[in-house]
Amino acid sequence: MFKKVLVANRGEIAVRIIRACRDLGIKTVAVFSEADRQGLHTAMADEGVCLAGFRPVDTYLNMEKILRAARETDSQAIHPGYGYLAENDNFAARCKEEGLIFIGPEPQSIRLAGNKLAAKERAAAAGVPVIPGSMRGVVSRDEVLAIAGETGYPVIIKASAGGGGRGMRVCLDPGELKEEFSVARAEAGAAFGDDTLYIEKYLQNPRHIEFQILGDKSGRIVHLGERECSVQRRYQKLLEESPSPALDDELREKMGGAALKVAGSIDYFNAGTVEFILDEKKNFYFMEINSRIQVEHPVTEMVTGIDLVKEQIRLSMGEPLACDYSSAHKKGWAIECRINAEDPENSFLPSPGTIECYRPPGGYGVRLDTHVYQGYEIPPYYDSLLAKLIAWGPDRKSAMGVMSRALQEFVIEPVKTTIPLHRKILADKLFEEGYFDTGFVKKFIPEEEDED
Amino acid sequence: MAESPKRLEVRAPIAGVFYRKPSPEDPPYVEVGDTVKKKQVLCLLETMKVFQKIKSPADGKVVEIVAKNEEPVADNGVLMILEVN
Numbered sequence: 001m002f003k004k005v006l007v008a009n010r011g012e013i014a015v016r017i018i019r020a021c022r023d024l025g026i027k028t029v030a031v032f033s034e035a036d037r038q039g040l041h042t043a044m045a046d047e048g049v050c051l052a053g054f055r056p057v058d059t060y061l062n063m064e065k066i067l068r069a070a071r072e073t074d075s076q077a078i079h080p081g082y083g084y085l086a087e088n089d090n091f092a093a094r095c096k097e098e099g100l101i102f103i104g105p106e107p108q109s110i111r112l113a114g115n116k117l118a119a120k121e122r123a124a125a126a127g128v129p130v131i132p133g134s135m136r137g138v139v140s141r142d143e144v145l146a147i148a149g150e151t152g153y154p155v156i157i158k159a160s161a162g163g164g165g166r167g168m169r170v171c172l173d174p175g176e177l178k179e180e181f182s183v184a185r186a187e188a189g190a191a192f193g194d195d196t197l198y199i200e201k202y203l204q205n206p207r208h209i210e211f212q213i214l215g216d217k218s219g220r221i222v223h224l225g226e227r228e229c230s231v232q233r234r235y236q237k238l239l240e241e242s243p244s245p246a247l248d249d250e251l252r253e254k255m256g257g258a259a260l261k262v263a264g265s266i267d268y269f270n271a272g273t274v275e276f277i278l279d280e281k282k283n284f285y286f287m288e289i290n291s292r293i294q295v296e297h298p299v300t301e302m303v304t305g306i307d308l309v310k311e312q313i314r315l316s317m318g319e320p321l322a323c324d325y326s327s328a329h330k331k332g333w334a335i336e337c338r339i340n341a342e343d344p345e346n347s348f349l350p351s352p353g354t355i356e357c358y359r360p361p362g363g364y365g366v367r368l369d370t371h372v373y374q375g376y377e378i379p380p381y382y383d384s385l386l387a388k389l390i391a392w393g394p395d396r397k398s399a400m401g402v403m404s405r406a407l408q409e410f411v412i413e414p415v416k417t418t419i420p421l422h423r424k425i426l427a428d429k430l431f432e433e434g435y436f437d438t439g440f441v442k443k444f445i446p447e448e449e450d451e452d
Numbered sequence: 453m454a455e456s457p458k459r460l461e462v463r464a465p466i467a468g469v470f471y472r473k474p475s476p477e478d479p480p481y482v483e484v485g486d487t488v489k490k491k492q493v494l495c496l497l498e499t500m501k502v503f504q505k506i507k508s509p510a511d512g513k514v515v516e517i518v519a520k521n522e523e524p525v526a527d528n529g530v531l532m533i534l535e536v537n
Contacts, residue, residue: 054524055469055522190475341500349466349499349502349504350466350499350500350501350502351466352466352467352468352499352500352527353467353527380466380467380468380469380499380500380524381469381500381524382500382501383500383501384500384501384502
């Protein structure tokens with residue numbers, strides 16, 4: 001077992017990782033920016049190293065500062081969490097050079113997963129359905145127009161180096177495609193340092209379904225079922241659940257098998273997620289593979305009884321997989337609500353500030369992953385995620401009952417949060433019946449004006 | 453006869469990081485002495501990874517840029533001072 005792990009992150013995920021380490025008897029080192037001196041992760045870890053500065057580029061994104069902290073504290077491994085350096089293949093490689101274990105996939109798998117077009121090519125070659133479109137980078141407008149003519153409109157332009165909703169543009173007709181293509185190219189170049197674009201047929205309001213996978217050093221890969229992530233706003237997930245009300249055993253087996261093929265095609269090791277979109281006719285298509293622990297991992301944990309962060313640590317020490325989907329003790333239904341410091345009534349504008357009143361929910365079936373507390377000052381420099389509220393019940397209806405109750409109990413004031421929006425979603429008839437897609441949230445929020 | 457100019461403070465609507473330029477390679481949105489129109493973009497404010505354009509509340513002239521580029525500003529902190537008629 002590792003003696004000491006450095007946690008290269010902040011917020012709720014850093015707290016989550018510190019807890020897993022502590023459960024396993026591993027000492028932890030927190031790194032913290034000057035704005036996070038009062039952070040819960042800073043207080044909870046056995047040791048702490050301050051990274052000078054407050055901006056992400058000077059702190060949680062700064063590889064050399066983090067590696068130095070690991071050396072100085074004699075850490076054996078680094079857990080990157082999600083975001084920041086989690087999907088940076090250079091960082092994974094640098095850890096290796098320094099003799100540190102990076103708790104995550106191998107650098108070459110991270111690189112392949114990060115190149116959306118390369119991952120799509122591998123998935124297609126492995127026999128997994130992909131969304132029709134250009135199967136390679138497109139350079140000229142004529143080429144793009146010809147391909148769009150074949151797939152049919154609307155189409156979506158994507159940046160190969162993008163992801164998470166960034167660098168995407170939907171075009172309804174050839175005129176729009178002509179206009180948007182060159183702008184998208186310039187934007188991708190500026191944002192990602194790689195202007196490779198590809199196009200796909202745009203599926204309107206599909207469902208977003210993802211599969212949790214785990215791989216060990218021997219090359220064995222298993223999945224742990226799906227997460228339903230269709231409740232989104234502008235590609236940002238708001239609420240997730242497991243299992244999905246849209247899947248039956250037959251479809252789950254097909255999609256799970258496809259997820260394993262995709263992961264196998266890039267020799268995946270450790271925890272990851274294969275994302276698919278699912279249309280109304282239950283056709284599914286591979287979208288992307290995320291080479292990290294996901295924000296929404298707790299819903300899988302609640303229904304499989306497997307602590308995914310502990311599994312990540314165990315697997316990175318070379319231990320073999322202990323179970324797969326069929327042998328996991330699957331039980332019940334879990335829902336997660338992301339509580340962000342954002343104002344849903346005002347274009348989701350961020351809402352930093354001091355939490356003057358904090359009353360967390362509790363009781364049977366409630367899990368709360370958070371780094372906030374009474375009196376905590378939310379710094380304006382980082383992510384707006386304050387807490388993940390997870391409810392469990394023996395079936396979907398009971399899980400919804402627990403979540404509705406927990407949302408009623410939860411008070412975070414005076415900052416604006418997504419709690420009121422989640423209350424509305426949980427009270428919705430269509431949500432209750434399981435009929436929703438990625439366009440679902442729109443009806444709960446005031447229409448947004450596009451202004452420049 | 454024209455009224456004497458009034459000083460108008462442009463304040464941060466929320467806490468964040470102040471940026472004078474759209475990107476490090478670009479020139480600043482405005483300099484001291486520039487004449488600005490109402491709704492013209494004066495600067496950017498980044499809060500929790502979201503960028504907001506801060507627009508001029510009136511026609512006028514920039515007389516002082518109080519906040520420092522790429523430095524934090526508090527909620528309601530003064531960003532710039534304009535002179536308006």
